[in-house]
Amino acid sequence: MKGFIKILEVVLSLLLIFGILPFFTSFSKSNDEWNNALLSLSLRDILISLDKSGILKSYIVSGNLEGLKNYISSLLPGNVMIEIYVNGIPKNVIKIGCNCTLEEKIRLERSLGIYFPEDYTFSLRGKIVRFEFLNTNEIEKMGDADVIIFFGCRDLSKYLNYLNEGKAFIMIGNDICEEKIFNITLKDGLVSSYSQINSNSLEPFRIGEYFIDVPIRIYNNSNFWVKEMSHSLYVCIDNNSLPCIRIDNLPEEYHIGDTITIDETRIKIKDIDADESDGRVFSDISIIDRNYNFYLPNPYPGIEENEKTILKTLNGFSFAQCNYFITQHGNGRAVWIKDFGEERKDFGQLLKSIILWASEERFETQKQKINKNFIEIYYIVSGVFESEPYLIRLIAFYIY
Amino acid sequence: MKAQLNIDFILAVTLFIISILFVSYTVMQNAFLLRSEIDKEQKRLIGYAISQLIIFDKGYPEDWNSLYSLQKFGLSLSPYILSRNKINAINNCSYENYNKIKNLLSLPTENDFLLIITNQYDETISKCGLEHKLREIVWIRRFAILDGNIVKINLGIY
Numbered sequence: 001m002k003g004f005i006k007i008l009e010v011v012l013s014l015l016l017i018f019g020i021l022p023f024f025t026s027f028s029k030s031n032d033e034w035n036n037a038l039l040s041l042s043l044r045d046i047l048i049s050l051d052k053s054g055i056l057k058s059y060i061v062s063g064n065l066e067g068l069k070n071y072i073s074s075l076l077p078g079n080v081m082i083e084i085y086v087n088g089i090p091k092n093v094i095k096i097g098c099n100c101t102l103e104e105k106i107r108l109e110r111s112l113g114i115y116f117p118e119d120y121t122f123s124l125r126g127k128i129v130r131f132e133f134l135n136t137n138e139i140e141k142m143g144d145a146d147v148i149i150f151f152g153c154r155d156l157s158k159y160l161n162y163l164n165e166g167k168a169f170i171m172i173g174n175d176i177c178e179e180k181i182f183n184i185t186l187k188d189g190l191v192s193s194y195s196q197i198n199s200n201s202l203e204p205f206r207i208g209e210y211f212i213d214v215p216i217r218i219y220n221n222s223n224f225w226v227k228e229m230s231h232s233l234y235v236c237i238d239n240n241s242l243p244c245i246r247i248d249n250l251p252e253e254y255h256i257g258d259t260i261t262i263d264e265t266r267i268k269i270k271d272i273d274a275d276e277s278d279g280r281v282f283s284d285i286s287i288i289d290r291n292y293n294f295y296l297p298n299p300y301p302g303i304e305e306n307e308k309t310i311l312k313t314l315n316g317f318s319f320a321q322c323n324y325f326i327t328q329h330g331n332g333r334a335v336w337i338k339d340f341g342e343e344r345k346d347f348g349q350l351l352k353s354i355i356l357w358a359s360e361e362r363f364e365t366q367k368q369k370i371n372k373n374f375i376e377i378y379y380i381v382s383g384v385f386e387s388e389p390y391l392i393r394l395i396a397f398y399i400y
Numbered sequence: 401m402k403a404q405l406n407i408d409f410i411l412a413v414t415l416f417i418i419s420i421l422f423v424s425y426t427v428m429q430n431a432f433l434l435r436s437e438i439d440k441e442q443k444r445l446i447g448y449a450i451s452q453l454i455i456f457d458k459g460y461p462e463d464w465n466s467l468y469s470l471q472k473f474g475l476s477l478s479p480y481i482l483s484r485n486k487i488n489a490i491n492n493c494s495y496e497n498y499n500k501i502k503n504l505l506s507l508p509t510e511n512d513f514l515l516i517i518t519n520q521y522d523e524t525i526s527k528c529g530l531e532h533k534l535r536e537i538v539w540i541r542r543f544a545i546l547d548g549n550i551v552k553i554n555l556g557i558y
Contacts, residue, residue, distance in 0.1 A: 003408030010412045014419055034444065038540065041448075045455075045543035048480050049550045075520060075543065075552065 035398065036375045039080060043394055046072055047379040056381065060086060060390065061127055063361070072394075079400050088390040090129060090210075090356040097134045097145030104151045105137070108172075110342040112352055113217035116280055123270070123284075124356070125213055131355070142167075146359035151339065153177035163332025168358035171336045172351075176301060182336035183323035187304035192313040194227075194293045195320075197350075201307045203322055203357070208290050209389075210353030215270045215284035216345050224285065224345040226262045228295040235274050235281045243274035245283045265289050287346055294319060294346060296338060310335070310354070320350070322357075333358045373397060440538050443511065443557040447540035450505055450513065451555050455480055455544050465489050467497045473504040482546045487517060493528035501528065514556040517546070525551060532558050 050056035050071075059068035069084050076082070098105045112131065114120060121130045134145055139159055142148050145167060148159075152173040162169070163181075171182060179185065197208040218224045220235040234246045236253060244253040247260065254260055260267045271284035294311055296319060303318040311319035319338045326332035335354050340347035374397035382389050457474025464470050465485040475486045493501065507513060514529030514537070525546065535558045542553040 006408050006412045010415050013416065020423075034441075038444075042541055042543060045480070046550070049543045049545050052480050053545045053548055053550060055550070075550065 036373070039076075039396055039398075040375050040377060042076065043072075043082075043375075043377045043396055044379070046075055047377070047392065047394070051379070051381055056392075060089065060381075060392075063089075063092060076396075079398050080396055081399050083395040085393040085395075086361070086390055087393070088206075089361045090124065091146060091359055091361045092127065093130050093132055094355060094359045095132050095134060095144055095146045096355065097136070097139070097142030097148040099137055099139045099142070099148055099150040099154065101137070105133070107151070107342045108149060109133075111344070111348040112355075113345065113348055115217075115219060118280065119217055122215055122217070122352075124210075124215075129356070147355055149355075156181055160327075163334070164327045166331045168333040168335070170334070170351075170354060170358060172339050173336075174301070174338055176303070181323065181326065181334050183306070183308050183321050183334070184318075184336055185304040185306070187302045187317065189302055189315070189317070191299040191302045191317045192315050193296055193299055195296070195299075195311040195313045195317075196291050196293060198305075198309050198312045199290060201309070203308065203324055204310045207310055207322065207350075207353050207357045210356045211350055212286065212288045212290060214349060214352045214356065215286050216349040216352065217282050217284050218345060220281040223343065225343070226265050226267070226287070226346065227293050228297075229263060230343070231262060233283060233285075235272060235283055237274050243272035245269060245272060259288070265292055287349060292346070294340075294350070296340060299338065310337070311350075320354070322354075436536075440536075443538035444540065446507065446511060447513075447538060447555050447557040450507075450557075451540050451542045451553060453505070454515075454553055454555070455482075455542055458483075459486065467493070467500055470500070470504065473501055476544070480544045482517075482544050482551065484547060487526045487546065490515070490528040491526040498529060512558040514558070516554045516556075518552045518554065520550060520552075522552070529556070530558070 047056065050068075055071070056068070059065070059071070065084055065086065069082060072082055072084075073080070098108055100108065109115075114131070120132065121128055123129075134142060136142065139148060139150075139154070142162070143165075147168045147170055148162065149170040149172065152171075153175050154171070154177075156169065156178050169181065171178070176184060176186060197211060198204040199208060216224070218233045221232065223230040223232050225231070231248050234249070236244045236246055238244045238253050238255075242255060244255050246253055247262065254269055256269055256272055258269050260269070266288050268286050268288045269283060270286055273280060273282050275281070299313075299317070299319060303321065305312045305316045305318045306321075308322050308324075309318040309320070310322050313319070321336045323334040324332070326334060335358055337351065337354065342348070374395050377394040377396070379392045379394070380389070381392065453473055454475045456476060456479050457472070458476055458478075459470060459474030460472035461469060463485075466489055470489075475482050475490070477483045490497070490501065502513070505513075512530045512532065512535075514531055515527065516524060516529075517526040518524050537556040537558050540555045540557070542555070543550055544553060545551070
């Protein structure tokens, strides 16, 4: 019995002694942390240097993320692996599935300023973006689409896998349905006819950033809207043989780059094509005021404003709602917007910016197995003139 | 019973002595490692501070292109953009010039540095410093731009 107690004492002592040992063996961990800290410093240096030298932008704009990964890897030791993710870039080609009748498809195209095949392409922040409509109107066959658009209500319960795949739904209409997906709630009360882009919440704010940059095409002798009034646009050639436009038959001539103020709203002229040889004479213009007032004469029913409201009235109602992080994996975007009518080019400009936001690229390099002890770097490239803001997430780890 | 007690006692004492020896050995070894680790950390901190000067500081005078006139060390034109003139001025520095830079950096006497700036393909663009074969070196690697191209700044501290 006495021997047993002594052995028990020894075992307890050993347990105590070996329990203390980990405190003496923490140096290898400290070394790992130093290695990771130095790697993190190197990666941040590389991203800043690439950004300042313009190399980063050229890779991102061309969508060549594998090239960027190889470039960064060539600067790092051979035992470091990296993964790159980029958020916040509109795609160069946006595939649109229109789950609609032929008449509705034409309405949608007119809203977006599309009258000729060339109008599917437009310039945004120094790069060319193209809308590509899928050759089907059946939602079941829209697996390739980035954005699926429809007028009025649809039962989307069978198509929730599309959200998981990162696609977006855009519903245009005044009916209320699929409230959860589109984040809409009915609200009683008198709805104001004027609404503005919500700048108090990040994603609506980002849609607003697209709105002031995206052009809408107005053909010669046709109308565009500013608030509740429509105005006519005429393409002309001035005395110096430069293309110009005139508004509402007034004598003033405006040129590319000019900003016109109509009804306290600033409108920028981004392009003018006065060449009649191809039968297309037009001007690309943009409303560039963030606090532009969208007018809707009969804004019923009333939808309650919340943090995901894109267009909000002064009395707490919404004309357009967005939703994001819909699925459990954080994918999927959805937008509901009231039907303003295809003649409303201000609405068309907003719809274009909503499509850009909804289809935004979530670039990532080819995935490989990531080591448990990885480091994560975030680098934000803030938007400057003719360039867009985007976020780079870089994951790095030692393979041995 | 008596014999049984003795065996228990001998076993317990043996185990206890082995544990004491093991702990003493571990503590001694770690004390040595700790000293070495502290030394490395100091070198890393010095290296990091110097690398910050290289990347962010223009030096004084701001447009210096000769070590003769240099009063404050720094190799940049603006943050992350290095000056070709300054890089050339320190290339293949003499022992005297090395000491001048070391003095401007207030580097402790017992420490030395080795600065090697290379391009993306590890071809040396500029080199300045001392090499010691027997002393342990700690490397800090930074990146910056020189003439529109990314360059590696390898700074070793002895």
